[in-house]
Amino acid sequence: MFDVTVIGAGIVGSLIARKLSSYQLSVAVIEKEPDVGNVTTMANSAIVHSGYDPVPGTLKAELNVLGNKMMDQVCDELDVEMKRIGSLTVALYDEQLPLLEDLAKRSAQNGVPVQILSAEETLKLEPNLSKEVKGSLFAPTAGIVNPFTLSVHAIENAVDNGVKLFLEEKVVLINKNDDFYNIICESGNTYQTKIIINAAGIYSDEIHKMVEPIDYFLTPRKGEYFILDHYCDDLVKHTIFPLPSEKGKGILVTPSIGGTFLVGPSAEAMASKDDVSTDKFTLDEIKRQALMLVPSIPFNQVIRTFAGSRPTPNTHDFIIRYAKCDDHFITLSGIESPGLASSPAIAEYVVNEFVSRVIKLIPNPNFNPRVKARPHLKEMSVEERNKFIAENPDYGKIICNCEKVSLGEILFEMNTSVPPKTIKAVKKRTRAGFGKCQGGFCQPLVTKIISEKFNIPLNEVMFQKRGSFVVRYDIKGEKK
Amino acid sequence: MINRKLVIIGGGSAGMAAAIKAYELGERDILIIEKNAYLGGILNQCIHNGFGLHEFKEELTGPEFMTRFSKKVDELGISYALESNVLSISDDKVVTYSNAKDGLVEVKAEAIILTTGCYERNAGAIQIPGDRPSGIYTAGQAQLFANCYGYLVGKRVFILGSGDIGLIMARRMTLEGAKVLGVAELMPYSAGLNRNIVQCLKDYDIPLYLSHTVKKVIGESHLEKVVIAKVDEKMNFIEGTEQIFNCDCLLLSVGLLPNVDLFNKLPLSMSKTRGAKVNQAMETEIPGIFSAGNVLHVHDLVDYVVEEAREAAVGAISYLNGELKHEGHVYDVNPGVGINYVVPQKVFLDDVKDNLSFKFRVAKPMKDINILITEGNNIIKKIFKPAIVPSEMEIVHVSKDLFKRESNEIKVYVEEKK
Numbered sequence: 001m002f003d004v005t006v007i008g009a010g011i012v013g014s015l016i017a018r019k020l021s022s023y024q025l026s027v028a029v030i031e032k033e034p035d036v037g038n039v040t041t042m043a044n045s046a047i048v049h050s051g052y053d054p055v056p057g058t059l060k061a062e063l064n065v066l067g068n069k070m071m072d073q074v075c076d077e078l079d080v081e082m083k084r085i086g087s088l089t090v091a092l093y094d095e096q097l098p099l100l101e102d103l104a105k106r107s108a109q110n111g112v113p114v115q116i117l118s119a120e121e122t123l124k125l126e127p128n129l130s131k132e133v134k135g136s137l138f139a140p141t142a143g144i145v146n147p148f149t150l151s152v153h154a155i156e157n158a159v160d161n162g163v164k165l166f167l168e169e170k171v172v173l174i175n176k177n178d179d180f181y182n183i184i185c186e187s188g189n190t191y192q193t194k195i196i197i198n199a200a201g202i203y204s205d206e207i208h209k210m211v212e213p214i215d216y217f218l219t220p221r222k223g224e225y226f227i228l229d230h231y232c233d234d235l236v237k238h239t240i241f242p243l244p245s246e247k248g249k250g251i252l253v254t255p256s257i258g259g260t261f262l263v264g265p266s267a268e269a270m271a272s273k274d275d276v277s278t279d280k281f282t283l284d285e286i287k288r289q290a291l292m293l294v295p296s297i298p299f300n301q302v303i304r305t306f307a308g309s310r311p312t313p314n315t316h317d318f319i320i321r322y323a324k325c326d327d328h329f330i331t332l333s334g335i336e337s338p339g340l341a342s343s344p345a346i347a348e349y350v351v352n353e354f355v356s357r358v359i360k361l362i363p364n365p366n367f368n369p370r371v372k373a374r375p376h377l378k379e380m381s382v383e384e385r386n387k388f389i390a391e392n393p394d395y396g397k398i399i400c401n402c403e404k405v406s407l408g409e410i411l412f413e414m415n416t417s418v419p420p421k422t423i424k425a426v427k428k429r430t431r432a433g434f435g436k437c438q439g440g441f442c443q444p445l446v447t448k449i450i451s452e453k454f455n456i457p458l459n460e461v462m463f464q465k466r467g468s469f470v471v472r473y474d475i476k477g478e479k480k
Numbered sequence: 481m482i483n484r485k486l487v488i489i490g491g492g493s494a495g496m497a498a499a500i501k502a503y504e505l506g507e508r509d510i511l512i513i514e515k516n517a518y519l520g521g522i523l524n525q526c527i528h529n530g531f532g533l534h535e536f537k538e539e540l541t542g543p544e545f546m547t548r549f550s551k552k553v554d555e556l557g558i559s560y561a562l563e564s565n566v567l568s569i570s571d572d573k574v575v576t577y578s579n580a581k582d583g584l585v586e587v588k589a590e591a592i593i594l595t596t597g598c599y600e601r602n603a604g605a606i607q608i609p610g611d612r613p614s615g616i617y618t619a620g621q622a623q624l625f626a627n628c629y630g631y632l633v634g635k636r637v638f639i640l641g642s643g644d645i646g647l648i649m650a651r652r653m654t655l656e657g658a659k660v661l662g663v664a665e666l667m668p669y670s671a672g673l674n675r676n677i678v679q680c681l682k683d684y685d686i687p688l689y690l691s692h693t694v695k696k697v698i699g700e701s702h703l704e705k706v707v708i709a710k711v712d713e714k715m716n717f718i719e720g721t722e723q724i725f726n727c728d729c730l731l732l733s734v735g736l737l738p739n740v741d742l743f744n745k746l747p748l749s750m751s752k753t754r755g756a757k758v759n760q761a762m763e764t765e766i767p768g769i770f771s772a773g774n775v776l777h778v779h780d781l782v783d784y785v786v787e788e789a790r791e792a793a794v795g796a797i798s799y800l801n802g803e804l805k806h807e808g809h810v811y812d813v814n815p816g817v818g819i820n821y822v823v824p825q826k827v828f829l830d831d832v833k834d835n836l837s838f839k840f841r842v843a844k845p846m847k848d849i850n851i852l853i854t855e856g857n858n859i860i861k862k863i864f865k866p867a868i869v870p871s872e873m874e875i876v877h878v879s880k881d882l883f884k885r886e887s888n889e890i891k892v893y894v895e896e897k898k
Contacts, residue, residue: 227604231744274700277611304604306612382576386583393580398565401515402741406578436741438602440618444625459631463614465701470614471631472728475656 002028002164003359005183005193007171007207009036011147012335013199014154015074015347020355021161022367028191029155029163030183032170032203034465035425036418037151040201040339042428043276043308044223045239045265046256048143049338050087053244056109058317064338065110067345068141074344077369078153080146081257087142087239088117088126090293091134099243100137107139114139126236128296142239146257147340148428152418153371159417161367166191168466171200174210176326195358197330197350202273202311204333212325218311218334220273221248223265224282225308229301229436230259240293249337251289253297258403258431263290263297265308276307303436310336318342320350330354372416377406399449400442402435410446414453421454423447424464447471485509486796487575487589489566489742492521494595494773496549497786499558501793507800511587512553512560513577519553519560520546521597522620523782525627528648530675534783545782561585569594569742571766591768591796594743594756595789598736598774600645606734610696615703619645619733623652632656634729638706639663640694642670642677644780644871646733651680660684661725664692664708666715669845671735673780673871695722697730706730736778743771752821753777759826760836761795761804762788770796777823777839780873788839804831809885811855816893818843820870827890832880838892840876845869850895853878856887868894 004020006013009031020027033039051065075082091100100116107114115138122136123129159165166189173184174196183191200207205218228235239254248267256262266282283305290297313319313334323329330350335342355361377385377395389396395408413420413429420426423433426446433439433446447470451458462468486502488495491514499510518524523531526542533539536548553560564579573589600618608616617625617633623645625631635658639646642665650660663681668691670677681688691711698705710721738755748765751757755776756764762772772792773785798804808830815822822840838853846868853861853876860882868874876892 226607277609277696278607279609279696280607283607302605302607305607382584382586385578389578389580389583396578396580396583397563398515398567398578401565404565404567407580436605437599438604440600440602440621444621444629448629458629467701468614469702471625471629471633473632473635475626475630475632 001180002026002191002193004195004197004355005030005191006197006199007183008199008201008204009151009155009165010039010041010199010201011037011151011154011340011343012201012332012346013197014151014158015343016197016199016350017158017163018154018161019347019351021158021163022364022369024362024364025359027158027163028193029158029165030169030171030185030191031165031167034168034422034462035420035428036155036165036167037148037428040308040310041147041151043306044147044310044337044340045252045254045262046144046147047239047254047341048082048084048145049341050112050114050139050142051110051338051341052103052107052112052114052137052139053249054110054338056106059320060318060338060342061110063318063342063345063349065112067338067342068143070344070348071143071145071341075145075150078150078157078371079374080150080153082143082145083257084141084143085238085255086138086140087241088122089137089139089241089243090122090129091136091243092130092132092292094134096243097135100135103137107137112139113141126238126240128235128294129240130293130295144239144255144257145340152429156416156418157369157371160371161364165418171207171210174207176211181328195328195330195355197332197355199332201335202309204311204331208323208331208333211323211329216313216315216319216333218313220270220275220309221312221336222268222270222275222307222309224278224286225262225264225306226283226286226299226302227256227304227306228261228263228298229303232261232298232301235261235297236294242289242293251286251293253290253294258434260303270309273309276309278305278307304438312336318346320346320354322354327358375409375412377409378404399445400430400432400435402437403431405430405432407449410449411453421450422462422464423450423470426450443470481574481586481588483588484511485590485800486511486593487587487591488512488593488595489569489575490514490521490595490597490775491519491560492595492597492773493523493546493549493782494597494785494789495521495593496546496553497789498593498595498772498793498796500549500552500556501790502797503556503558505793505797507797510558512558513564513566513575514560514562515565517563519550519562525620525624527627528652531782534781535786549786566742569746569769571746573768591770591799593770593772593789593792593796594775595773596739596742596775598778599739600732601735601737603732606732608694608697611699613697613699613701613703615699615728616697616730616732619643619649619731622649622729622731626652626656632658634658634727636661636727637729637731638725638727639731639733641665641732641734642672642688643733643735644672644676646731647672647676647680649731649733650686651684654684654686660686661727662687662689664689664694666693666711667691669869671871694730703728703730736774738775738777740775751823751825752815753823757825758823759828760824760832761798762792762824763795763799763804767804767806768799777821780871784873784875798831804828806831811888811890813838813890813892815840816891818846818894818896819892822892829880829883829885835877835879837875837877840874840892841870841872842868842874842894843870846894846896848897850897851876852893852895854891855883856889858884858886860884
């Protein structure tokens with residue numbers, strides 16, 4: 001019997017689990033995917049929004065602004081790369097200038113520092129912007145973050161502090177007994193828990209429906225993106241937004257924390273939550289719109305396209321509340337953008353405002369907020385790095401050429417409490433395979449490393465999900 | 481910091497050929513840096529034959545071809561660092577590499593030859609439309625898994641792109657018992673060598689769909705289907721031409737790109753080949769830094785790779801001897817009508833010994849054409865070709881004496897006979 005069970009190990013569920021691990025509670029996290037942070041957390045703009053955009057007075061506005069402020073400390077404790085590069089929301093037509101004023105007012109109401117810049121000032125900051133620019137809203141507190149390690153390190157820190165993580169457990173049924181829930185999974189396993197926190201992201205409506213009828217609905221809204229290689233030096237130094245519309249924040253152009261550039265997303269209402277396919281028509285439209293902002297984007301440097309799906313609620317705000325039928329079921333739904341930026345604040349809010357009212361929270365005296373510190377080879381001097389390699393030669397052996405990731409860094413991750421066992425999981429944690437060859441050279445090596453480390457045959461190593469084989473048939477074996 | 485006269489980055493066929501040539505020209509202070517645990521690069525996984533017809537006048541497999549070079553490297557006692565990955569080259573020629581044994585090593589080189597080969601365009605680079613299942617590989621990845629790991633990536637195979645590696649893998653996987661359902665090629669002609677179309681597709685009744693490409697890949701976790709469709713001259717899909725193939729793997733053979741990563745932080749401009757711009761000595765815009773083989777432009781035959789690497793070695797030795805003056809009459813070399821690119825992009829005529837060679841590829845297959853090399857308005861060489869295709873690299877040698885020093889532009893182009 002667990003005190004609290006979190007359903008969903010995306011960024012929100014992971015940070016909630018971590019917050020819960022700072023109290024004397026028995027906590028479980030159940031995740032349907034083979035890795036944490038695998039759905040919406042994995043495919044988004046990776047931006048720490050400043051909070052100028054959400055409608056003042058909404059939960060979105062409050063949690064975005066607070067989450068943004070908390071991000072430095074969280075990233076420091078969890079050893080996650082984050083940079084406050086600032087954002088520029090750009091007006092391309094004279095008619096848009098009043099909208100900048102409106103946004104500035106909204107920012108003031110939300111408590112977000114911003115500044116309206118003239119065309120000249122804007123171009124001085126970002127010379128590659130369209131010369132048509134008429135002015136912009138500069139939000140210096142906006143940032144970029146590594147969403148992959150943020151979610152992985154959050155859950156790892158939670159597990160290090162006593163949380164139990166169960167992967168590949170898809171919840172199919174929830175039964176309420178007198179004073180506890182039975183969570184039944186597709187695997188046949190049942191988890192008993194006093195409190196459920198539904199952080200199932202794009203599936204949170206379905207989980208909620210397992211306990212009561214719901215009065216909102218989620219629309220999966222797909223966003224497609226381009227990733228451009230590192231070598232477009234100085235393409236843009238800030239996150240560049242067009243002016244927002246009711247469809248969202250529009251097509252942005254931004255550096256990513258890994259040094260690549262992101263262009264996107266589209267915003268297309270989908271029939272299926274699982275559809276994260278890309279298509280030429282949409283990508284061409286993204287390209288067209290992005291080039292209006294930044295005419296010199298070198299699209300011949302594209303290393304990948306991808307799509308993510310965000311759960312857009314018809315309520316136009318984050319939905320965080322108790323189930324109507326029971327205050328031991330806390331639901332979080334419609335956590336679309338700026339969910340990533342808000343996530344640390346969401347975790348605090350859920351625990352302080354909801355969990356604390358239904359169970360006694362006694363601080364965990366052994367709670368350590370810091371994740372096991374990663375070796376940051378790239379930041380070391382030659383001497384430091386050599387000392388490091390002398391102690392462990394694996395740090396000298398480079399596996400991923402494009403991103404210069406060493407064997408030591410990959411093995412480090414494999415020795416943590418939430419080890420990567422798929423190609424994708426290794427990629428998210430270490431960047432091996434993130435570069436221009438997209439694993440062309442390192443994927444066979446990583447497959448071998450996983451196979452050897454976890455003692456699984458090479459043809460049972462998965463790319464990502466169950467059934468996503470890397471190599472399928474043993475040539476020699478079949479000839480017998 | 482270690483000092484070396486000549487550092488060669490990449491110990492594949494180009495790197496080894498350059499090292500051997502530099503040795504033969506008298507240089508002894510040479511270091512080859514190789515990321516793999518063995519020399520030979522990509523040839524190690526190319527177990528098919530067809531290598532060495534020009535170089536050795538016989539047909540060898542990739543490993544046989546490269547072994548002849550690696551043996552020579554050992555015989556001559558040329559030093560090399562294996563499992564060593566170059567992290568950076570600075571503009572004052574400090575090469576920093578990393579390996580497990582020595583850690584980070586900084587080598588101050590007097591001259592550098594970059595021979596890091598190329599990489600395959602992949603599903604990301606071609607922005608493949610549809611789902612993101614596993615089961616989509618570059619042809620070279622499938623080749624490595626089959627030939628070096630002993631695993632087959634699939635049993636029902638579709639291939640996108642008619643590049644040579646894809647064609648080779650069509651045959652290889654057929655021989656291992658897989659069913660190759662077809663090869664789709666975006667262009668109206670094959671990207672691979674004709675001999676490979678015949679020996680790898682026709683001999684096994686594998687259909688080649690020209691002017692076709694993948695419209696969608698479908699698969700929740702692993703690849704289940706690919707949808708291909710015909711394209712018009714503007715590369716737009718033609719409605720109603722879709723064909724669906726149930727398959728468990730899609731191999732991509734959609735082109736190779738020079739692996740110029742290490743040049744990206746240097747003040748060097750790139751040419752249309754996506755390799756660095758070089759002069760007649762295979763020297764980049766930074767004096768003393770050279771580039772040769774597939775990192776410069778993608779070759780069709782390894783025989784030409786080693787030839788070019790030797791040119792770079794000759795250039796590097798000339799540089800070390802102070803013989804590259806970068807003075808006197810200079811030409812910009814530009815591709816004209818019908819040509820995709822020309823290597824080199826610059827010629828310092830006074831630094832040329834006897835002959836100049838121009839390497840290029842044509843933009844489309846053509847028949848009965850003249851290749852023209854001009855200096856300003858003067859035609860200095862004209863060669864008739866009954867047929868010419870983009871899959872084959874062309875080399876034209878021109879004697880230094882033919883140049884008149886009247887203009888600063890050399891142009892290579894094709895004249896089609898009407």
